[in-house]
Amino acid sequence: MLQAGTRIADRYELTYPVGSGGMGHVWAGYDERLDRPVAVKFLKPGLAVEADRHDVVERFQREARITARLDHPGVPTVHDAGVFGDDLYIVMQLVPGTLFTDLVAENGPLPVPWVAAIGAQICSVLAAAHAASLVHRDLKPNNLILGPTGLVKVLDFGVAAVLDTDLPKLTVTGETIGTPTYMAPEQALGSSSVGPRADLYALGCVLYELLVGDPPYLADNALGMLHQHLESPIPHVADSRDDVPAQLDKLIVTLLAKDPQGRPDSAAVVYRQLLQWASAELPDLAKAPPEHSAADPTSPHRFPFGPLPRDTIARARPAASAAPASIPSLNDVHAVRAQALALADDDRFGQAADALQTMLRRAAPIYGQRSPEILEARLDYAGMLMLAGDFRTALVTFEQLITDLTAQYGPEHQAVRECRLQVATCQAELGEATEALRTLQDLLRESPDAEGFPLRTQMAVITAGVGQVDEAFQQLDALLADMRSMFGTDPMEIAEVEALRDHLRRLADEG
Structure with a gap:
């Protein structure tokens, strides 16, 4: 029986259930080898008994191949596939964000620019899929996720039919593939000629629902719904x-x-039409959180059409290892911090960052971004991001911390200075040498001589890294002179700087 902590392929640790679909159920997991979160999709228990096992297994395996073929940012990446006991599984990118069903439920009808921007992204995915002779065949709000940065992901290509195969009517339980509310008339009739335009019909249903708040047709049962698609007038x-x-x-x-x-010729045609209504500045959604949360440190990202409001619709799923689903207490915050440190001791930095981020998303709105306990947890989170190598997110997180720590404790507080130093480190790791040197120079002007020595060392390293080796030598020689004047010749710090200078000299000679 699958449960939190179950290990798959001696590599993937299951953490919490995400949901179930027509073909299987999905768990969030952790890839121990590469220190990253993943989603693990399993064949639904008992499914193979309900239908011909060979067909079910073939369909599930094809899902991995189909999705892996779609190299597009709007499709979750497939990492792995295999067998666990009697179950088949696929390991995929774990996609954070809000299902479109929840998006409409929480916000009601969306502004036109949002719908156009979202629809254009879906069209981009469909165009790539159709070019690869793939039809989704089950496009619906429950298979669409809007991520924290505004990127739309199209989920579950597992019911897709490859156009050049003889499997267009492949089913699991004898039912037509698809969801009646969003099913094209030809698909409802079980036609063997279901093609890309069936996806465009489903897209029309989705866009209608995003704009109106309800799907274009309503009925009490599946048969009634199919009749509506076949016979009812098209709503405006x-x-x-x-x-x-x-x-x-x-x-x-x-x-x-x-x-x-009678439908458009292709998804690419619809994409171009939708662009005209996707404005450069997207309005805030009606029920979006009022301000950006440092617990979800996404910098201002851009659609292909313009900037997104920060943190407007991000949602986090609860981690099984984090605090319970009820309102988190400060003891829960401390417990997750301790857990993150234990994970870091095992070099599981990405998992530690995920645990802290999940807790912060729940606890920060309750206790405040600038409460001491939350600030400490945010510092832990930023540090874990650096250890995991996610310097871009760490940079944004440290910059937010500088603002909030300064407001809480003043600009001279040691934690503020430490964050500024880490900003420089992140900038250097990201290749932003000019910005890193500027940050360090600002810190150096505010530092007494002895406190400035490590900053000067770091500046010399960055200077050498951008090819200005002679200038770096001059900086280290001046630094050594100042250190000897203050400390004499014995301290270990002097020996370390001398070793660094000698190392740079050897590299320069070898180059």
């Missing part, structure tokens, strides 16, 4: 809201055409 978005451009309303009506030939 403009009948439900008056701020939708007429041409966008017309586009959605075209996507919902009963005859596939």
Whole structure:
């Protein structure tokens, strides 16, 4: 029986269940070898008994191959696949964010620029899939995630049919593949000619729901829903809201055409049309959190169409190893910090950062970003990001900490100085040498001589790293002179700087 802590392939540790779908159930996990979170999808228990096992296994294995073939940022990356006991599994990228079903439930109808930007991203994925002769066949809000940075991910290509195969009617339990609420008429009829335009029909249903708050057709059961798709007049978005451009309303009506030939020629065509309504500045969503949270340290990212409001719709799933789902106490915060330190002792820095981030997303809104306990946990989180090699996220996190620590304790506090130093380290690791040197120079101007010695050493290393070796030697010679004047000739620190200078000299001679 699968449970938290179960290890797969002597590599993947399951942490918490994520959800279930038509083909299987998904667990969040941890890749011990590469120190990263993953999603592990298993064949649903008992599924192979309900249908021909050979067909089920073939379909599940094809999911791994199909998804792995789609090299697109809007499709979760497939890392691995295999067998665990009697279960097949696929190891994939763990995608954070909000399912579109929750997005609409929490925000209601979305602003037109958001819908256009989201729809264009979905079209980008569909265009790549269709170019690879793949049809999703089950596009719906529950298979779409909007991530914290605004990137849309299209999930579950496992029910896709490869256009040039003879398996268009492949099923698990004798039912037509797809979800009735979003199913194209030809797909509902079980046609063998279901192609890319069936995905465009489903896209029309999704766009309609994002704009109106409800799908285009409603019915009490699946049969009634299929009848609506086949026979009912196509609804107009403009009948439900008056701020939708007429041409966008017309586009959605075209996507919902009963005859596939009446729909747009391709996802690429729809992509180009949607771009005209995706504004450079996207408005805040109605129920978005009021301010950016340092617990979810995403810097300002951009759609292909413009900047996103920070942290507008990020959602975190609870980690099984973190605090319970109830309101976290400060004891829970301390417990997760201790757990993160224990994980770090095993070099599991990425997992430690994930545990801290999950806890912070829940606890920071309760206790405040600048409460002492939360600030300490945020410092731990930033440090774990650096140890995990995620210098970009660490840089943003340290910059946010500088602002909040300064407001809480003043600019001269040691923690503020330490964060500024770590900012320089991150900048240097990211190749931003000019910015790193500027940060260190600002710190050096505020430091007494002895406290400035390590800063000067770091500046010399960065200077050498950008090819200015002679200048780095001069900096180290001046530093050694000052250190000897203050300390004499014995301290270990002097020997370390001398060793660094000699090392740079050897590298220069070898170069």
